[in-house]
């Protein structure tokens with residue numbers, strides 16, 4: 173079976189660069205790059221083992237919903253997250269209080285990934301300040317409990333918590349990132365974390381202004 177070249181040359185640097193290209197000079201977030209960043213993260217997660225496949229399935233599913241919007245007949249409204257939110261709210265294409273006619277709105281779908289981006293930010297912050305004997309499972313669990321866990325049901329929290337214990341140790345984790353020595357990993361994290369934080373914050377502010385941080 174042919175393996176796509178793209179799947180072989182994973183490096184975290186590329187993923188993080190994709191997030192860098194998300195923001196326009198007017199601080200709009202390009203959906204195409206945002207989605208590409210998530211694709212890369214999923215690829216990374218797939219390198220960590222099959223215990224994470226229930227997580228990557230859900231992420232892939234959400235990425236696909238957004239790609240379908242982007243490639244659909246109203247794709248022009250989905251170029252940035254800002255234009256997406258405006259279009260979907262103006263056209264009443266979002267379930268605001270309970271799930272109903274629009275289970276696949278761009279707004280609610282992106283919100284799930286946005287919350288996961290907060291997990292990523294917290295996790296990468298911990299990695300950046302970690303030392304050789306730091307435990308990746310603990311860092312991951314702490315980041316999760318401070319972010320995504322608050323939005324998940326008991327059963328999902330249980331499953332996620334179990335999967336986290338299967339994370340490889342810090343050294344292997346750094347190897348899979350494929351950016352070089354631990355010092356280089358730290359440098360990449362230092363460059364990129366502020367950008368991820370900015371993408372997160374811009375999205376958070378946009379959702380807060382529109383009162384759509386709790387979409388069902």
Ligand SMILES: CCCCCCCCCCCCC/C=C/[C@@H](O)[C@H](COP(=O)(O)O)NC(=O)CCCCCCCCCCCCCCC
Nearest residue numbers: 213214216217224226227230231284285288291320328332
């Ligand atoms: C590196 C280890 C990966 C740790 C991932 C931490 C996140 C754990 C999330 C567990 C989600 C379980 C799957 C189901 C989720 C859904 O119920 C739930 C709600 O959706 P619904 O409202 O449509 O029902 N979905 C979500 O919250 C979206 C989850 C998206 C998770 C994407 C995680 C990607 C992680 C990428 C890891 C990359 C690490 C890079 C480090 C350098």
